[in-house]
Amino acid sequence: xxxxxxxxxxxxxxxxxxxxxxxxxxxxxxxxxxxxxxxxxxxxxxxxxxxxxxxxxxxxxxxxxxxxxxxxxxxxxxxxxxxxxxxxxxxxxxxxxxxxxxxxxxxxxxxxxxxxxxxxxxxxxxxxxxxxxxxxxxxxxxxxxxxxxxxxxxxxxxxxxxxxxxxxxxxxxxxxxxxxxxxxxxxxxxxxxxxxxxxxxxxxxxxxxxxxxxxxxxxxxxxxxxxxxxxxxxxxxxxxxxxxxxxxxxxxxxxxxxxxxxxxxxxxxxxxxxxxxxxxxxxxxxxxxxxxxxxxxxxxxxxxxxxxxxxxxxxxxxxxxxxxxxxxxxxxxxxxxxxxxxxxxxxxxxxxxxxxxxxxxxxxxxxxxxxxxxxxxxxxxxxxxxxxxxxxxxxxxxxxxxxxxxxxxxxxxxxxxxxx
Numbered sequence: 001x002x003x004x005x006x007x008x009x010x011x012x013x014x015x016x017x018x019x020x021x022x023x024x025x026x027x028x029x030x031x032x033x034x035x036x037x038x039x040x041x042x043x044x045x046x047x048x049x050x051x052x053x054x055x056x057x058x059x060x061x062x063x064x065x066x067x068x069x070x071x072x073x074x075x076x077x078x079x080x081x082x083x084x085x086x087x088x089x090x091x092x093x094x095x096x097x098x099x100x101x102x103x104x105x106x107x108x109x110x111x112x113x114x115x116x117x118x119x120x121x122x123x124x125x126x127x128x129x130x131x132x133x134x135x136x137x138x139x140x141x142x143x144x145x146x147x148x149x150x151x152x153x154x155x156x157x158x159x160x161x162x163x164x165x166x167x168x169x170x171x172x173x174x175x176x177x178x179x180x181x182x183x184x185x186x187x188x189x190x191x192x193x194x195x196x197x198x199x200x201x202x203x204x205x206x207x208x209x210x211x212x213x214x215x216x217x218x219x220x221x222x223x224x225x226x227x228x229x230x231x232x233x234x235x236x237x238x239x240x241x242x243x244x245x246x247x248x249x250x251x252x253x254x255x256x257x258x259x260x261x262x263x264x265x266x267x268x269x270x271x272x273x274x275x276x277x278x279x280x281x282x283x284x285x286x287x288x289x290x291x292x293x294x295x296x297x298x299x300x301x302x303x304x305x306x307x308x309x310x311x312x313x314x315x316x317x318x319x320x321x322x323x324x325x326x327x328x329x330x331x332x333x334x335x336x337x338x339x340x341x342x343x344x345x346x347x348x349x350x351x352x353x354x355x356x357x358x359x360x361x362x363x364x365x366x367x368x369x370x371x372x373x374x375x376x377x378x379x380x381x382x383x384x385x386x387x388x389x390x391x392x393x394x395x396x397x398x399x400x401x402x403x404x405x406x407x408x409x410x411x412x413x414x415x416x417x418x419x420x
Contacts, residue, residue, distance in 0.1 A: 026076050026077065026115045026163070026164060027076070027077045027115055027117065027164075027166060027204070027232070027341070027379050028076055028077075028379045028380075029074060029075050029076050029077070029379070029380060029381075029410070029412070030075060030076070030077040030078065030079050030117065030379070030380065030381030030382070031070055031075050031078060031079065031381060031382055031384065031385050031393065032078075032079045032081065032344065032381055032382065032383045032384035032385060033062070033078045033079065033080050033081065033109075033384070033385050033386075034081045034121075034383075034384045034385070034386065034387060035059070035060065035061075035062060035385075035386050035387070036055065036060055036061070036062060036080065036105055037055050037060070037080065037081065037082045037083060037101070037102065037105060038081045038082065038083040038121060038123065039083060039123055039125055040054030040055060040083045040085055040086040040125075041053075041054045041055070041056075041057065041059075041060075042054075042125070042126070048126050048127075048128060049089070050085065050086045050089055050090060050126075052090070052094045052097075053094075053097065054083075054086040054090075054098075055086075055098075055101060062385070062386065063400040065400040065401075066385070066386075066394060066399075066400040066401070066402075067108075067109070067112055068112060069400070069401055069402050070112070070114070070385065070402070071112040071113050071114055072413070073402055073407050073412045073413045074407075074412040074413055075114065075412070076114065076115055077114055077115035077116060077117055077166075077381070078109050078114050078115075078116055078117070078385075079117045079119050079168075079343065079344075079381040080105065080106070080109065080116055080117065080118050080119060081119045081121035081171065082102065082118055082119060082120050082121055082153075083121065083122070083123060083125075084120050084121075084122055084129060084134070084146065084149060085122070085123075085125070085126050085128075085129035086098060087149055087153075088129055088142075088145055088146065088149060089126075089129065099152075099156055102118070102153075102156065103156065103160065106118065106157070106160060106165060107160070107162070110160075110162040110163045110165075113163065114163060115163045115164050115165070115166070116163070116164075116165050116166070117165075117166040117167075117168055117206060117381070118153070118157060118165065118166070118167050118168065119168040119171050119206070119343075120149075120150070120153070120168060120169060120170050120171065121171040122134060122170070122171065128142075129142075131170070131171075131172070131173060131174050131175075132174055134146050134170075135170075135173055135174075135175055135184075135185070135188055137184075138184065138187055138188055138191065143188070146192075147191055147192055147195045148195070150169055150192050150195045150196050151195040151196065151198055151199050152199075153167065154167055154195070154196040154197075154198075154199040154200040154203065155199035155200065157200065157203060158199060158200035158202075158203050164204065165203070166203065166204035166205065166206055166232070167196060167200070167203055167204070167205055167206065168205075168206035168207075168208070168234065168343070169189070169192040169193065169196060169205065169206070169207060170192065170208065171208075171213065172208070172212045172213035172236065173185055173188075173208065173209075173210050173211075173212070173213060173217070174212055175210045175211075176209065176210020176211045176217050176220060177210075177211060181210065182210050182211075182217075182220045185209070185210035185217075186210075186221065186222055189207055189208075189221070190225050190226075193205065193207065193225075193226060193229065193231075197229065202230060203230070204230050204231075204232060205229065205230065205231050205232070206231070206232050206233075206234050206341060206343070207221070207226065207231055207232075207233055207234065208221075208233070208234045208235065208236075208343070209221035209233075209235065212236070213234065213235060213236045213343070213344075214235055214236055214237070215235045215237065215322060215323075215325060215326055217235070218233060218234070218235040218326060218329065219325060219326070219329050221233070223333050223335065224333075231339070232339050232340070232341045232379070233330075233335065233339060233340055233341065234340075234341040234342075234343035235326060235340075235341075235342065235343065236342075236343055236344040236345065237319075237322070237342060237344070237345045237369060238344070238345065238346070238347075239314075239318075239319075239322065240308075240309055240312055240314050242261065242264060242305045242306065242308065242309040243264050243266050243268075243309065243314060243347060243357065243361075243365060244346065244347040244348065244365070245258055245261075245347075245348060246258060246261035246262055246263075246264045246348055246356045246357060247259060247261060247262050247348050247350075247354055247355050247356035247357075247390055248348060248356075248389055248390065249389075253297075254301075256294075256298060256301075257284075257298045257301040257302040257305065260280055260283045260284045260287070260298065260302055261280055261302065261305070261306075261356075262279075262280075262283065262350070262355040262356055263276065263279060263355075263357070263358055264276060264306075264309065264357065264361070265358070265361050266314060266315075266357070266361040266362075266364050266365045267313075267314060267315035267316070267364065268309055268310060268312065268313050268314045268315065269313060269315070270360075270361065273306065273307075273310040276306060277303060277306050280302050280303075280306060281299060281302070281303070284298055284299050284302060315368075316368040316371075316372065319368050319369055319372050320372050323372045323373065323376055323378070326340060326376075326378075327340075327376050336377065337376045337377025337378055338377045338378075338379070340376070340377070340378045340379070341378065341379045341380070341381065342369070342373045342378050342379065342380040342381070343380075343381055344381060344382075344383045345366075345369050345380065345382060345383065346366075346382055346383035346384065346391040347362055347365050347366060347391065348389065348390035348391055349362040349390060349391075349403075349405075349406075350362075351390075351395070351396060351403070352396050352397050354390040356390050359405055362405065362409070363405050363406075363408065363409045364409075366382070366406065366409035366410065367409040367410075367411075370409065370410055370411060371411075374411075382406075382410065393406045393407075
């Protein structure tokens, strides 16, 4: 996922009953929780160094009312993201305190009746611990340290009681865009799986393919080495990005045009393409902060993205074809649909100061993705509970209630005047 957010199956089922499904473990409808244990605080006096208590303070908490709203809405698990950087850097009592905080956070969610999927989720804040660095090579000291972190965390989580805990070994590996690196990720995934299994023989593990954890990465993964293991396979879905990431403020040259994309319709033919293009061009022309050269470059990229979107003609049929590829992969390997997890999906919506998808288009895309996943028995986890990029499910930034349109599209608690 390219959303900039500061706060943002199974090989092995031969030994399991044919009808085994992720739903039996209660991991069916989840939500990403990204602000409790991610983007650890840095020491301003020491570049690249975390503070001794990197997840303490008001930026790293959520209102209890908002977490209660998650459970009451019908979500059955939280996908709790975990920044591995502090866990890899800190030592001694400070490192032990991180384990204690992780346990306390999991138990806090469990007390609400939620299952918890702990997701090792590297970010780019400290380059020495971003995903690119961690998986640069299978024999590097950093990857070996990461595998040791997987083993230690698996042992910690396996000792918890109460609603079940699952463990995702790495989020969105930025790897596998060529055959050789896909093979390397395959070996790394096997290494991480073995590290977790050494300490947690029966815990539910979540594995993903390469290629940023998308469907193409999953299709390239060979599940045979995990045969007999209690594993769920995950993929993420944000297609098409022109729709899902409209309005995202991206300071990079390649993505700067996205902030001018607002009101992109779904299905794509819901509004004539020429009207959408005219509106976006007018938004670019009205920005006094763009110099003439930048304005030309941004217009060119935006118009090209809109033309591609019109040609794709995104609708539920496109989503169905994409998900059918995942189902076909699973079927070829004897993996039931319930052992597939749509681990992330989401779209930017218009609320507060965010200007992105209109309400009807947003609700339609979220609903179509959710329905196509459920039709195949896939579990799902939407991104995310809170955040600053426009994908948050709380009703307003900093609010303690959930957006009713989102809940309705997800088929959860739906106001009487809405239908899922």
